[in-house]
Amino acid sequence: MAADALRTLATKLSPARYWQRSAEALQRTPPGALVVRYGQFVVLPLLAIAGGLGPSYFGIRWTFAILVVVMYVLLRSRSGLFGLALLASMLVYLPHQMDVFERGIMFDIALYAMLGIGLNVVVGFAGLLDLGYVAFFASGAYLYALLSAPESAGGFDVGTSFWLVLPMAMVLTALMGIALGVPVLRLRGDYLAIVTLGFGEIIRIMIRNEDGVTNGTFGVFSIPKPHFVGRELSGPVELYFVVLSGCFIAAFASERIRDSRVGRAWEAIREDEDVAAGMGVDTTVYKLLAFAIGAAIGGAGGVVYAAKQTAVFPQDFNLDVSINVLALVIIGGMGNVRGVVLGAMLLIGLPEVLRDVSVDVGFVHLTNLGADYRLVIFGAALVAVMVLRPEGLLPSTRRAAEFEQAELLEAETGV
């Protein structure tokens, strides 16, 4: 197993193989496409350097813009290894160059990317519309908060370690996912949407009302930071890396599962549930599995969130969180983990980066445009992205194919 992996790694890394592939490609590709394809090897490093040095010179707004462009080009390109290496190094390197606000944003982006990856399993892979994802996020956050915070701050005064709560939360939320899944399995599409939405609300309201257990409206605070080999992971950067690794693990796991038997079963369910069932796919089990996996990732995200935030309140886990996560999955491109990352950058980053924007042209003086109008711009941006790229910014190849098929079908029938 390990040997195989190493061999794959070696083959992939081998320059010989790379050039061989390029040579083949060279013969087949028209020159114009070549410029585009190989031009990125010049442009991208420059952009990456600009992105890396950005915060010190251009300020957060331009850096963010550059970062998004780089991400978009990298993630779309087929240059694969090179691009992803560049991307990974940027994600790791950048926060060290940033100030506390920008690091906070990076943390939020990484956290939401992780949640997006989790929700993507449910929505993107299995095709189950879930508007109550916040329930798992909240449960994870509250589990860590209650198990770690001192009694005076609303906790149980147990002082359980972060690393112990993390798997506990994942198991708990996975079970919750199954518990939610069982009654709603017979429902499809939009019925599922409203039931999951209700589930999210119920969890939030119960956390708020059961103040004997959760300290209710007043929340739980003084939540300790996790320790790692004797060192406290105190700042946003340290926890950012925890989330980032969480992201990569979740991304890796979810892509592996997608390409396995389970993934193919989900695909079949997504395409046509009745046919899938007819072909002998046990739809119940696979749907529950999707719920459980998605929920577990959400729960893990909640634990890290509570650790970073140090205070959790029921009202922080409202419908907006579910909507945001769903929107970033769809904006990014459903079914595609890379798309989710890009979606998180745009949806979570954009409103924060807009904070400082002001317009002062001619007779238009909108100082604090960002602070006041950022949500207006955000709403318009959501519409614009969807109208211009309905399949998302980075659709999975499989999904894009489905979409084209649908379009062809529509064109044929003349609608």
Place this chain on the structure above:
Amino acid sequence: MPMRKKTRPMGKVMLLTAILALLTAILASCGGGTSSKDKTATAGAGGGKTPAAGATTAATKAATTAAASSGGTITVKKGDKLKIGISTTLTTDNAQLGIPIRDAALLALKTKATIKGFTLEGDPQDDGCAGPASVTAANKLISDGVVAVLGPMCSGGTVAAQDPYAAASMLVVSGSATAVNVTLTSKKGFFRVAWNDSTQGGEMAKYVYTTLGKKNAVLVNDQSVYGKGLMDVFKASFTALGGKVVSEEAVTVGEKDFGPTVTKIKGETADIVVFGGFIAEGAILVRQLSEAGVTATFMGADGIADQKYIDQAGGKAEGSYVSRGPKPTDTTKYDAFAAAYKAEYNKEAGQFGDYATDGTNVILAAIESVAAVDSSGNLVIDRDKLIAALTATDYSGATGEIKFNDKGDRIVVGAVNEIDQVKGGKLTRIQ
């Protein structure tokens, strides 16, 4: 099912993980990398990491340890502006409370104009009246290099944002976070000119029980940290005095029709309805209670202490009581503030405007006493000294005498809890 090409990203992700692990290892060995960024004011101010706090084990000790570590200094370069952060709510409907806070703070900065030749500038940030957004606003203000912060607006957001502020040794003065748990654990550099609800809730209960002589109360809260907290304090004090809480109800923020709740209250035998919450819900509740023929007296607190409450209730707020927290009987300073606000913005000051202006002025006074111009003409402010200066505050402003105890709460000096009654469509002070 169409044939599928061999999946591409699989191996790549594995590779990526390997590369990432390598890179993380390399970067980790660099000790986390010091920020190459040179933002003038954050230099050495704990804007980045606080390794000193790394030694703490229990969260309860965090505050004391942080207090022991040095806060560093802020340097404002010659010619730069001296920035004061304003963390308040500018989006969602809570902005109707947040915008007047921002305006009042900006007005205070404009009035003062300069400190030791350095022009003052406000930096308003939206804190969304919630935990996550308040933390983001805090990070933003810290990285903007503000000297001190007025805010956050809401109690929940304040509790959440206290940690990042304390880690940066930032001086934070809130003019509107009144909940009890805000100062439950004392955080370095946090003060509030708003009254702790434990002060106000107790005073309200006393007034209801002894002065108004009402013994049976229905409590209604809006399920916010503020509303629920205030009603909890009220309940404890009221029952201790011998009063009876007949039932406790709740309303949902954002809803506009509380018919069923009102009907339920009507079925109880209460002689007063006490409300903890804000204007939008308070105005609807008092109107619907009156329209449903409930004869019990209505009383609210500083969350509804505004003319908008009376306007939105459409004449049905007449006769209701509003507690506003301890206020001096001499209102000269408040009147001066209200007049200045009216002249500047051509509207009435909001209910927390006077607290916002006092909070800003307290901050400015502390900066003025601590800031020193060094040889090259830069303004140097020691963060620890700044916080110490605020602890020693003795200031008389629009909201009365301001002195702080060691938790950052205000001490009642020469003031009684103000109770207003709505008479002829205006809030009229009766105590």
Place this chain on the structure above:
Amino acid sequence: MASWHYLRQEGACVQEWIQLLIDGVTIGGVYAVIALGYTLVYGVLRMINFAHGELFMMGAFTGYFTLTAFENHSNFNDSLPVLTIAVAIVMGMVVAVTLALLMERIAYRPLRNAPRLAPLISAIGVSILLRNIMLRVTNAQGKVYPQVFPRTALEIGEIRLLYVQIFLLVLSVFFLALLYLFIQRTKAGVAIRAVAEDRNTASLMGIDVDRTIMTTFAAGAALAGAAGVVYGMFVTTATSDMGFIPGIKAFTAAVLGGIGSVPGAMAGGYFLGITEALSTKFFGAQYKDVVAFMLLVGVLIFRPWGLFGKRDDKRA
């Protein structure tokens, strides 16, 4: 918590029950009218128009602005209250319909053949946009309606019904009936039903699909706009977030009744309103949403297609 001794108390208790039912029906009627918009649009487009609640909010603001304009520039409000109220309602409908057609044209039509969730996100975008535009337009200040409708009440024993509440009740029933007739009896209604049944076949039969979809949006929006004005008069205030909660509740009501079904949306709305009122009494207002959603799950477990939905409906 629930205690059955409430049931055994007599006299005042019965009247309290009736009052609770009236409260429930009042808000339920509003849910029903908004839910119709959801259900109609869902019927023809299979999309959840998340911005539908915002049309209700825009209606409420239009009503406020119209009535205030009358208040400030003439004495119409005093001399001809019936006329000004009618004008306000019509204005509310016009504004809501215009907005709905605009949003259909700009945000939804380009997405008609897009993946199923793209229009949902686009609708969420429109919802955020409208809410925040109104927040800036009003500078976050809730607007207070001028008092056109006298706020006196009809009293029967302990039961009190504001006349404006009666107006709201009657009007919602009237709108529901009107829409039902429109769908069942008119040509446009038949077209809507045909498109809902099968868009391609309808198009082959010579039905202008684009136009029918626009009619659907317009019909739903007109109801939401009118409901916004009347609800605004009832609660006397208009704020930028007032469409959000009713929107979610109406969506729940539509699903409860069986999404796509017009009588289902009506029944779902009233059912939800009454459930909320009763659970406020027994469990407290903080639990009413929990009860409502639990009930929804309960209903859907036994009837996955909703109370009035079609059983063999593939899309359900």
